Amino acid sequence: GESVGLHLPTLSVQEGDNSIINCAYSNSASDYFIWYKQESGKGPQFIIDIRSNMDKRQGQRVTVLLNKTVKHLSLQIAATQPGDSAVYFCAENRGSQGNLIFGKGTKLSVKP
Amino acid sequence: EPEVTQTPSHQVTQMGQEVILRCVPISNHLYFYWYRQILGQKVEFLVSFYNNEISEKSEIFDDQFSVERPDGSNFTLKIRSTKLEDSAMYFCASSGNRNTGELFFGEGSRLTVL
Numbered sequence: 319g320e321s322v323g324l325h326l327p328t329l330s331v332q333e334g335d336n337s338i339i340n341c342a343y344s345n346s347a348s349d350y351f352i353w354y355k356q357e358s359g360k361g362p363q364f365i366i367d368i369r370s371n372m373d374k375r376q377g378q379r380v381t382v383l384l385n386k387t388v389k390h391l392s393l394q395i396a397a398t399q400p401g402d403s404a405v406y407f408c409a410e411n412r413g414s415q416g417n418l419i420f421g422k423g424t425k426l427s428v429k430p
Numbered sequence: 431e432p433e434v435t436q437t438p439s440h441q442v443t444q445m446g447q448e449v450i451l452r453c454v455p456i457s458n459h460l461y462f463y464w465y466r467q468i469l470g471q472k473v474e475f476l477v478s479f480y481n482n483e484i485s486e487k488s489e490i491f492d493d494q495f496s497v498e499r500p501d502g503s504n505f506t507l508k509i510r511s512t513k514l515e516d517s518a519m520y521f522c523a524s525s526g527n528r529n530t531g532e533l534f535f536g537e538g539s540r541l542t543v544l
Contacts, residue, residue, distance in 0.1 A: 352531030354473075361434075361521050361535030362473060407473060411531045417463070417486055418531060420473040 330427045337395040339424045341408035344389060350411035351384055352418065353393045357404045362420075365393070365406075395426075403428045432456045434536035436522050442542045443512055451507045451539045453522030462505045463523040463533060464497065466490070473521065479505065480528075512543045 331337045343351065349370055354362035368375045368382045368391075375382050381394040391408050405425045409418040435454045443449050455462050464476040478485040479497055496508045505524075509516055519540050523533040 349529070350531040356473075359537075361523075361537050362533075363535070364532045367531040409473075409531060411529075417475050417478050418465075418473075418533065419475065420465075422472045 327422070328425045328427070330429060331398050333398060333400060333428050333430050335398055337393075337398045337402070337426060337428075339393045339395075339406050339408075339426065341391040341393075341421050342389060343391060343408070343410055343421075345410060345412060345419075346386070346389070348410040348412050351382070351391050352409045352411065353380075353382060353391075354407045354409060354420070355402075355404045356407065356423070362407060367411075398426075398428050400428045400430060402426060432534075434522055434524055434534050436520075436536035436539050438539055439537070440540040440542070442544065445514055445543055446511050449509045449512055449516075449541060451509075451520050451522075451541070453505045453507070453536060454503050455505055455522065455524030456526075456534055457503070459524035459526045459534070461485075461525040461528050462497075462499070463525070464507045465521045465523060465535075466518040467521065467538075468518045476507075476520075509541075512541070514543050517541055517543045 352367040353365040356362045366377045366382050368384050379396045383392045405423040407423045408421045437452045462479040465473050467473045475488050477487040477491045494510050498506050519538040521535050521538045523535045525533045
């Protein structure tokens, strides 16, 4: 069935290293793909999005890559910091009213 | 910075009771959403609301659920007769633009049904 999912449930990195979080999707019709960060006890927080007609977008310390050929989305975090520790969800905007379909989440732990 | 606020932060209720979760979206936003997250699981879409009516709803959003925007600032989710499986964190979100993925989420209301 159609779904957005994540390859790894947990990722542990050393402070200062780069992190890469991956996501697979199956619906080619989605317009936007988005990454959200959720810290413990809080709501999801928007990080970055990418439109389906792009393959790369950069933000502050983050880069999202979209490979439509293999339906793969990744989030790269440069120089990972302890404050980056959270669960990261990929999501896709499928609905006509901006409804998001979330993946299962990857927990990123940053070791000092 | 404007934010979405939700109340209560935690509600404990008995099975079969009615619950109302409240949200104040960001003031100039036009699109409103409810999502839920069962502990340790992914965030699931419930309903979207625009122009004083439901735009889209998921299979989870059955007849026990309703939403309302009773005035110009509040957006509520009502569960008429709660079930044990309704226990979850409920997130309200709002957006100024439906054509991106940038939703602004509140901190959630944790519902525990006993």
